[in-house]
Amino acid sequence: MNAGTRRTVLCRLDELQNPGSRGATLRQGDRLLEVFVVRQGQGVYAYVNSCPHTGSPLDWTEHEFLSLDRRYIQCAMHAALFRVADGKCVAGPCAGASLTPVPVEVEAGMVIVAPETPPVSIA
Ligand code: FES
Secondary structure: OOOOOOEEEEEHHHHOOOEEEEEEEEEEOOEEOOOOOOOOOOEEEEOOOOOOOOOOOOEEEEEEEEEOOOOOEEEOOOOEEEEOOOEEEEEEOOOOOOOEEEOOOEEOOOOEEEOOOOOOOOO
C-alpha cells in the first residue's frame, strides 16, 4: 500500500458466512451511503442498499439480504430476486433492472472498496 492511500473497509471476510451477507456504511465525502456485501462461493460482491423498484432498502433484518435458499439477494419489500454475481433482477416487479454495484476486493482478510472506484451514484 502506498503511503497516503486510504482503504475503505466494509467488513472482515470472516464476518461473512458463505453464503452470507452484511450491511455496511460507505462514506463518500460528506455523504453516507448504505451498502451491503455478499459472499457466495469464491466471490465477494457489494451493492448499494437500494432496490431499483422503489429505492427502498433490501434487508429484511439486520445484515440479512439473501433469499431463504441463500442463492439470491431478495428485497424485503416485494420479494424481488437478484443474482448475487451481477445484481440483475431475475424475478419480481423490477425484473431486468439491476442493483448498483460497488467494486470490492479482499485484501488481508478485509473486504475493501476497490481502489480507483469513483463515487457511487444511485441516480
Ligand atoms: S421495493 Fe424491492 S421489490 Fe419492491
